[in-house]
Amino acid sequence: MERTSARMQAGGAKVAAPPRSNNVFRSPAFHRSVKVSVTLVVVCLLWEAGCRWFEVPSYLLPAPSRVFASLFGSSVDFVHHGSVTLYETLLGFVAAVALGALAAAIIVVFPKLADIIMPLLLIAQIVPKVAIAPILLIWLGYGLAPKIFVAFLVAFFPIVINTASGLAAVERELLDLARSLEATRWQIFWKFRVPSALPLLFDGMKISVTLAVIGAVIAEFVGGNEGLGVLIIIANQELDTALAFASLFLMSAGGLVLYALIEASERVLIPWNSAASGQILGDHR
Amino acid sequence: MNAITPMIEARDLRMVYNQGTDPVLALDNVNLDVNEHEFVSLVGPSGCGKTTLLKLVSGLASPSAGHLNVDGKRVSGPQKKIGFVFQVPALMKWRTIQQNVLLPAEILGMRKAEALERAQELIELVGLKGFEKRYPHELSGGMQQRVGIARALIHDPSILLLDEPFSALDIMTRGQLNLELLRIWSERRKTSLLITHSISEAVFLSDRVVVFSARPAKVLEVVQIPLPRPRVPEMRVSREFIDLVDHVGRLIGLEFV
Numbered sequence A: 001m002e003r004t005s006a007r008m009q010a011g012g013a014k015v016a017a018p019p020r021s022n023n024v025f026r027s028p029a030f031h032r033s034v035k036v037s038v039t040l041v042v043v044c045l046l047w048e049a050g051c052r053w054f055e056v057p058s059y060l061l062p063a064p065s066r067v068f069a070s071l072f073g074s075s076v077d078f079v080h081h082g083s084v085t086l087y088e089t090l091l092g093f094v095a096a097v098a099l100g101a102l103a104a105a106i107i108v109v110f111p112k113l114a115d116i117i118m119p120l121l122l123i124a125q126i127v128p129k130v131a132i133a134p135i136l137l138i139w140l141g142y143g144l145a146p147k148i149f150v151a152f153l154v155a156f157f158p159i160v161i162n163t164a165s166g167l168a169a170v171e172r173e174l175l176d177l178a179r180s181l182e183a184t185r186w187q188i189f190w191k192f193r194v195p196s197a198l199p200l201l202f203d204g205m206k207i208s209v210t211l212a213v214i215g216a217v218i219a220e221f222v223g224g225n226e227g228l229g230v231l232i233i234i235a236n237q238e239l240d241t242a243l244a245f246a247s248l249f250l251m252s253a254g255g256l257v258l259y260a261l262i263e264a265s266e267r268v269l270i271p272w273n274s275a276a277s278g279q280i281l282g283d284h285r
Numbered sequence B: 001m002n003a004i005t006p007m008i009e010a011r012d013l014r015m016v017y018n019q020g021t022d023p024v025l026a027l028d029n030v031n032l033d034v035n036e037h038e039f040v041s042l043v044g045p046s047g048c049g050k051t052t053l054l055k056l057v058s059g060l061a062s063p064s065a066g067h068l069n070v071d072g073k074r075v076s077g078p079q080k081k082i083g084f085v086f087q088v089p090a091l092m093k094w095r096t097i098q099q100n101v102l103l104p105a106e107i108l109g110m111r112k113a114e115a116l117e118r119a120q121e122l123i124e125l126v127g128l129k130g131f132e133k134r135y136p137h138e139l140s141g142g143m144q145q146r147v148g149i150a151r152a153l154i155h156d157p158s159i160l161l162l163d164e165p166f167s168a169l170d171i172m173t174r175g176q177l178n179l180e181l182l183r184i185w186s187e188r189r190k191t192s193l194l195i196t197h198s199i200s201e202a203v204f205l206s207d208r209v210v211v212f213s214a215r216p217a218k219v220l221e222v223v224q225i226p227l228p229r230p231r232v233p234e235m236r237v238s239r240e241f242i243d244l245v246d247h248v249g250r251l252i253g254l255e256f257v
Helices: A002-013 A028-053 A064-073 A078-109 A111-126 A129-140 A145-168 A172-180 A185-222 A228-237 A241-269 A271-275 B050-058 B097-108 B112-125 B141-153 B171-188 B199-205 B233-237 B239-256
Strands: B008-019 B022-034 B039-043 B065-070 B082-085 B159-163 B191-195 B208-212 B219-224
Touching: A028 A064, A064 A241, A078 A111, A078 A145, A078 A185, A078 A228, A078 A241, A111 A145, A129 A145, A129 A185, A145 A185, A172 A185, A172 B082, A172 B097, A185 A228, A185 A241, A185 B097, A228 A241, A241 A271, B008 B050, B022 B050, B022 B219, B039 B050, B039 B199, B050 B065, B050 B082, B050 B159, B050 B191, B082 B141, B097 B112, B097 B141, B112 B141, B141 B171, B171 B199, B199 B208, B199 B233, B199 B239, B208 B239, B219 B239, B233 B239
Parallel strands: B039 B191, B039 B208, B082 B159, B159 B191
Antiparallel strands: B008 B022, B008 B065, B208 B219
16 A cells, blocks of 8 residues: 555655756657667668678578568568567566565575575575576476576576675664564565565566576577577578567567566655666666 | 553663573663653663664563553563654655555545545644655655655654664764754654664654663663753753763763773
């Protein structure tokens, strides 16, 4: 209840933030996106010109126009393959956030269990995920399950580590205050630890979501018949480098959008963390 | 409460910390009475065990030997009738000023409407009216420390424990908050224990100044401060004030030689 009200009040209470102009075209965000777009366009133009000038064969380096043609002109169902990879990524990521946060809570609230859980987590993290992907295929079949599982595995660790340090990072004085008022374990957890962990949880989510994309694609490489990773394998076999680049472009774009969504929700959900550091895509305040 | 029983009564207090192999003696044979409504400062060399004494009074730690009574009862666990102000503001950055002040009320399960009313009153008392919905990072260090004072008073504690609350502030803010604290204390008359490294701050605010020796902390002398109340800034340049500061300073200085 209080948290909702905190969110609602946040908007009006900023004094430190620079005045926001109503004119979109004058806002710093607009200026930045113009800069980024111009850079991208210039890079693409140079790339295109280079390919044409030096007559680079398309199987070595396709010109942007060829990649573009492959994206929109070919018979490949990018929407289907893209959504399969997105689905695997998201499911793996969501599971990693849920179970990672839970594991972190257990580690912090029951320090005695930490000695049992931490080594297991560390082993799970150290085992190369690329290497166990084939084994997972044997165990879980060729469907979506092994892809989701690998995405989950690579996304899990940053969530646990970040959330656990966030939960543990409550000021000593605040904990003294809690103890002097005889706050219950439950109160200390929800009122003191959880809010303190949120900024770090979001940082962990930003790392994890990009890793989850990698995990899903790696598992697709190992075996399967749909997804952007599979497209790249097929493209390689057929020397259709433009198709490989098109798939690569979609993966990156997808990862970028997921990252931006997390940053945006961070701004909405924890506006008090505005002193904040980690915003790469959003306004630099 | 009757006037005969002191609010805080320490008898032969001894505190030993068992750190690894060699135990550290933090307090040795400390005797101290603090009366209700009294403002008492604790001064002494850094790390001499003053904070330990506050922890004992609050019930966050228990003495190795000796007796400690608060409000006539032996301290046997955390004391809810105590308000804490720390060296750092220790505010929750995810809560507004109002929500920060309300924190102890929530933990203790005070009635919401009543707590809100008290919070508003205290926010006004510490001079932060209009900042209720702001977040800590929007406030200066001095203002954050005021929030800490309001939070310490929300559950109407009988004792206020202040652990170097102004030492992180610049000299002007510090002087200003000294006056504020005097005003708040004269309005609420909470029994107050203040740890400070500023001798003039201790003399200016207190009824008595307890001078501790280096570790293990023993009470060297309890200095009565006979300056009249209400105290005003002009007193800080009076002969009497300077003599008192000099006297306390010599007590601590001697210990260093």
